[in-house]
Amino acid sequence: MIKIISNKVEWDEWLSQMDYLDFYHTYDYHQLFCTPSEMAILIAYENGNTRIGLPMVKRNLGNGYYDLTSVHGYVGPIYKNVDCDIDNTNFSKKLKNILQKEKIVTVFSKLNPYIPMQNTILENIGQTENVGELVYFDQTANDEDQCSAYNRNTRQILKKLKKTSKVKVGNTESDIETFIAHYHKSLDRLKAKQLFYFGAQYFKTLAESDFFSSEVLFTVDSETDEIMAGALLIQSKKIAHIELAFSVEKYFKSSPLRLLFDECRQRSKKEGTTVLNLGGGIGGREGSLMKFKSSFSQNYAKFNVWKYIVEPDVYKSMLTQEQKDADTNFFPKYRLETA
Known part of the structure; x- marks a missing residue:
């Protein structure tokens, strides 16, 4: 049939x-x-x-x-x-x-x-x-093995970020609006296609689904609470994804998105997912985005x-x-x- x-x-x-x-x-x-x-x-x-x-x-x-x-x-x-x-x-x-x-x-x-x-x-x-x-975390591996795959630069940056910043969960309408505004600014810089300018309905639909969960996460300055970066973590039965990630231009040099990648790894692991997808990037392994992602994991999927x-x-x-x-x-x- x-x-x-x-x-x-x-x-x-x-x-x-x-x-x-x-x-x-x-x-x-x-x-x-x-x-x-x-x-x-x-x-x-x-x-x-x-x-x-x-x-x-x-x-x-x-x-x-x-x-x-x-x-x-x-x-x-x-x-x-x-x-x-x-x-x-x-x-x-x-x-x-x-x-x-x-x-x-x-x-x-x-x-x-x-x-x-x-x-x-x-x-x-x-x-x-x-x-x-695509680069991914094997979430069946233990924490020690996963973190040992982080390259030296990522480990050093994370050490600094954990002293000066923290992760905040965005769970209000105001948080969503703030996330969207920052994400759209990021798209503007990249001259992205209009297709990717997701609005409030996108987040509402994700939040109401019975088949997966979604969390808006921010890296914020520990002293000022100013937003430094953001990402959306989406988790279904066995597969999790980091989506719509951005960094605020003012904080580019401190690379605050790295703290969120590490946080998403830990959060999805606790939920029992087997894979956390970090995505791909233009230029393959030699492209800047793929190099950033592979600084966390060297697992590649076709x-x-x-x-x-x-x-x-x-x-x-x-x-x-x-x-x-x-x-x-x-x-x-x-x-x-x-x-």
Whole structure:
């Protein structure tokens, strides 16, 4: 059996049975990223005691066809009772049938490296492609081993920060507003895309979820209580993430964000998570952001994406000559903006 779920009640019921899930897979999180012309859907497959779910965003192509994409984050399939011996032939057949019925031309999803079996589930269904790496804390390791992986510079900075600053939990509306204001200033400096300018509704949605917890954390000056840095810690069943991190420009040199990374490691460890994702960065291991993150941990996870052309003939017919000639991995190519 395979079907499409588009309502919160059924979506939540399906998620509650999964062996693994992340906050990116939830119905409420998907609603944050859907425009009025888009629809969040969960493709739900069941065969015996095996269940597979594919959360996606359905977009209208304006020609009687649609495509599917993933929300911002690390998504991909979730499941119950799937192991490395799974034969995905029936799933592949059922998935293609329902996609063709729904007139889906292509499917694109960022995958979640902390959820095992995703590549096995998608084997021979389109293709998966490695696009980078993410740094993470192995939360099953003991504190001593984790801290010994901190490089010398990080250990020295943390020692200084613990003498002059402290961690504060933001639990009021005023705290959220302050966090948003500082985070937006950080985005302004980076000239970030408008997509990432999350507002109060984003935090409200996260706070109300039954599938994960979220905490706004600040590094503040011990004497003045002035905010030096901030980060959002989000924890689901087994996976935690540090999101929306920023440092106040005045305190760049003291690197106050390091105190929050260390705090998030300790907090998520107490909650029993197995992984704390620190994320990636432009330029890979040689980029400044990845170097900062790897000063805490040298655990790297491969970040993959999934690309599936369901209707090859329709796909080809939608490409302009400029798009055909473009030397790029952008997918789907018919959405590539050309000069």
